[in-house]
Amino acid sequence: MQSLGSDVAMALFLAMLLDAWLGEPRWLWSRVAHPAVIMGRAVGWLDQRLNTGAGRGEGVLALAVLVIGAGVLGWALQQLPGRVADVLVCAVLLAQKSLVDHVRAVADGLRTSLDDGRRAVAMIVSRDTGEMRESDVARSAIESAAENFSDGVIAPAFWFLVGGLPALLIYKVTNTADSMIGYRTQRHEKFGWAAARFDDVLNWIPARLTAVIIGLACPGARLGPVRRDARLHRSPNAGWPEAAMAYGLQIALSGPRRYDGVMRDYAFVNDGGKRELGADDIAAAIRVLWVSWGMALTLVVAVGLVMRVAFSFW
Incomplete structure (x- = not known):
């Protein structure tokens, strides 16, 4: 019991290293379904069965099923002897290397042609990409880098450190649900309300922590x-990790963009920053991702040491 906190920190430390080394190997996930894919199938199944358009209640029920199921599964996995399951599951659900790989693909694409850059960025953003200029492509990639560093690295690590595998799986299934049904479309405005709001709650601390780390x-x-x-x-x-990245690189992010053929006039973040962006700016953002990851890893080690010292006095 005394070493529980430091053991979780050590498991997270190893998981972060494993994720940074291996990422998401195609040889594995081409043979078995990735946990995120399984979560997506569960969300889709509940969407088909419960989304009758009657109101928010069905969405609350769907989220409750997902959260309880994820929590129970996380608890069951945590009962396995040792910390192997913790390390492996956590590593699979972290996304540092895969994030960097996807963002780097956009820079590589832009260096080849604008069309290649557009195709690469379309893999990581939901906005319209067909008419993007080079600067739009680069800006979208950098925004995705900042936001997904929070959602895909810091938030999962934070919740694993707080509550082990149950908290990690609850976070990931909520985040998956938000990405699938959390949009304000006619079909999902009511049904996805609970998932979107709970995802906001779970990301409140990690988003601000990410901004501090990037800072x-x-x-x-x-x-x-x-x-x-x-x-x-x-x-x-x-906005927190995005603003931190914008000011850190002295560039302007966000701003107008097109969704489903409709131009949205969003404000720029760091309005006075550089607006004409390219592949080199994406490369600079990738360097920030790795430095920030290293700082997060150091923070995990520090938390583990503090927990070990604190428990020694109990």
């Missing part, structure tokens, strides 16, 4: 301007 990696990302511009973002959480 430490980029001394130019001062907290005051980051906090101010984070409020300009349409999301209560995504």
Whole structure:
């Protein structure tokens, strides 16, 4: 019991290293379904069965089923002897290397042609990409890098550290549900409301923690301007890592973009920053991702040491 906290920190440390080394090997996930795919199938099944358009109640029920199921599965896996299951499951559900690989593919694509850059960025964003300029492609990739560093690395790590595998799986299934049914479309505005709001709650601390970590990696990302511009973002959480990245690289992010053929006039984050972006700016964002990852890893080690010392006095 005394070493429980430090053991979780050690498992997270190993999982982060394993994820950074292996990422998502195609030889494995081409043979078996990735846990995120399984979660997506569960969300889709509940959407088909429960989304009758009657109101938010069905969406609350769907989220409850997902959360309880994920929590029970996480608890069961945690009962296995040792920490092997913790390390492997956590590593699979972290996304540092895969995030970097997808973002780097956009830079590589842009260096080949604008069309290749558009095709690469279409793999990681939901906005219209067919008429993007080079700067739009680069900006979209950098925004995705910042937001997904929070959603795919810091938030899963945070919740694993707080509550082990049950908390990690609850976070991941909620985040998956939000990405599938959390949009304000006619079909999902009511049914996806619970998933979207719970995802906002679960990401509240990690998003701000991510901004702090990116700020430490980029001394130019001062907290005051980051906090101010984070409020300009349409999301209560995504604006924090995005603003930190924008100020850290001294570039303008967000701004107008097109969804489903409709131009949305969103405000720029760091409005005075550089707006003409390219592959080199994406490469700079990737460097920030790795420095930030290293700082997060160091923070995990520090938390583990503090827990071990604290428990020794009990």
